[in-house]
Amino acid sequence: EADIYQTPRYLVIGTGKKITLECSQTMGHDKMYWYQQDPGMELHLIHYSYGVNSTEKGDLSSESTVSRIRTEHFPLTLESARPSHTSQYLCASSETGPGQPQHFGDGTRLSIL
Amino acid sequence: DAKTTQPNSMESNEEEPVHLPCNHSTISGTDYIHWYRQLPSQGPEYVIHGLTSNVNNRMASLAIAEDRKSSTLILHRATLRDAAVYYCIDDQTGANNLFFGTGTRLTVIP
Numbered sequence A: 001e002a003d004i005y006q007t008p009r010y011l012v013i014g015t016g017k018k019i020t021l022e023c024s025q026t027m028g029h030d031k032m033y034w035y036q037q038d039p040g041m042e043l044h045l046i047h048y049s050y051g052v053n054s055t056e057k058g059d060l061s062s063e064s065t066v067s068r069i070r071t072e073h074f075p076l077t078l079e080s081a082r083p084s085h086t087s088q089y090l091c092a093s094s095e096t097g098p099g100q101p102q103h104f105g106d107g108t109r110l111s112i113l
Numbered sequence B: 001d002a003k004t005t006q007p008n009s010m011e012s013n014e015e016e017p018v019h020l021p022c023n024h025s026t027i028s029g030t031d032y033i034h035w036y037r038q039l040p041s042q043g044p045e046y047v048i049h050g051l052t053s054n055v056n057n058r059m060a061s062l063a064i065a066e067d068r069k070s071s072t073l074i075l076h077r078a079t080l081r082d083a084a085v086y087y088c089i090d091d092q093t094g095a096n097n098l099f100f101g102t103g104t105r106l107t108v109i110p
Helices: none
Strands: A004-007 A010-013 A019-025 A031-037 A043-049 A076-078 A087-094 A108-112 B009-013 B018-023 B032-038 B045-050 B061-064 B070-075 B084-091 B104-109
Touching: A004 A087, A010 A019, A019 A031, A019 A087, A019 A108, B009 B018, B018 B032, B018 B084, B018 B104, B032 B061, B045 B061, B045 B070, B045 B084, B070 B084
Parallel strands: A010 A108, B009 B104
Antiparallel strands: A004 A019, A019 A076, A031 A043, A031 A087, A087 A108, B018 B070, B032 B045, B032 B084, B061 B070, B084 B104
């Protein structure tokens, strides 16, 4: 059973606000990921991390930023939210090594008014 | 991104086996084949993965063709809770991204 948690599950907020989406995992995984998914569409990788103090941008350009100060915690921040940021954000983690499966949280559905 | 090809949708009757096909003709020798599923309003859920040999776990079985260019996810007895989008993924060695594609939407008919 995967133990990866995202908060909040749903967030409706006005334009211009600073937002932080939380992601925590209790499995001790070094690798963590953030994906963005619009309804009925594909997942796109926006950020990933190999471990503490490592952050990399994914295939889809995003105005969000991430940090990895602790192994278990990988928060995503939007400094000034815009309606174009409305989407579902999914966090995942995995062990390091070939073929390791990724374990996903249930996501944060973000709506910017 | 390593692409896979899956049917857009499939239907199955409840309690019957389901065979979900996937083509991954560009797979290389060290790429793993992963299957995930996503229920509505949830994140993707890992189902099974394999490299060359067929694999079984409590959720499903994975049958991999001898040339590794295709695979089949087998749900032995479909239940209503198995209704989801199923993604077949060619996990490229050294890649950081799992390319999910659009998957197969499985409908289970009571």
